[in-house]
Amino acid sequence: MITGTVAGIITSLVIGAIAGWIAGQLMKSEGTLVRNIILGIIGAVVGNVVLGFIGIHGSGFVGRIIVSTIGSCIVIYLGRVLSK
Numbered sequence: 369m370i371t372g373t374v375a376g377i378i379t380s381l382v383i384g385a386i387a388g389w390i391a392g393q394l395m396k397s398e399g400t401l402v403r404n405i406i407l408g409i410i411g412a413v414v415g416n417v418v419l420g421f422i423g424i425h426g427s428g429f430v431g432r433i434i435v436s437t438i439g440s441c442i443v444i445y446l447g448r449v450l451s452k
Contacts, residue, residue, distance in 0.1 A: 383432050384409030384440075390433070391440030407447070408440045415439020 388408015389401065397404055415435040419425070426435035 380412065381409060383429070383436055384412040387412055387415075387433055387436030387440045390437045391444055394437070395441055395444045397444050404440075407443050408436060411438075411440025411443040412436035413439065414442055418442065 385405040385408055388404040388406065388411060391397070391408060391411060392399065392401075392404035397407075399407070412432075412435075415438045416426070418439060419435050424435070426432040
């Protein structure tokens with residue numbers, strides 16, 4: 369049971385890291401790679417919540433990356449708006 373939980377956490381971190389990197393490239397983020405990875409992990413949560421409200425759920429590895437990338441783009445955009 370513990371192994372499944374650890375594997376799930378690691379998978380979520382990897383997906384968040386990939387999504388953060390992709391979102392950084394799409395949004396032309398000036399942040400460092402580590403910053404984009406952290407934003408990706410936060411964005412994964414945001415993407416699941418926001419898209420979940422409208423009935424879109426990422427299934428499978430690629431689906432989860434897409435949802436997380438959308439959430440990461442939202443987080444990067446909000447960060448830009450709030451920093452002005």
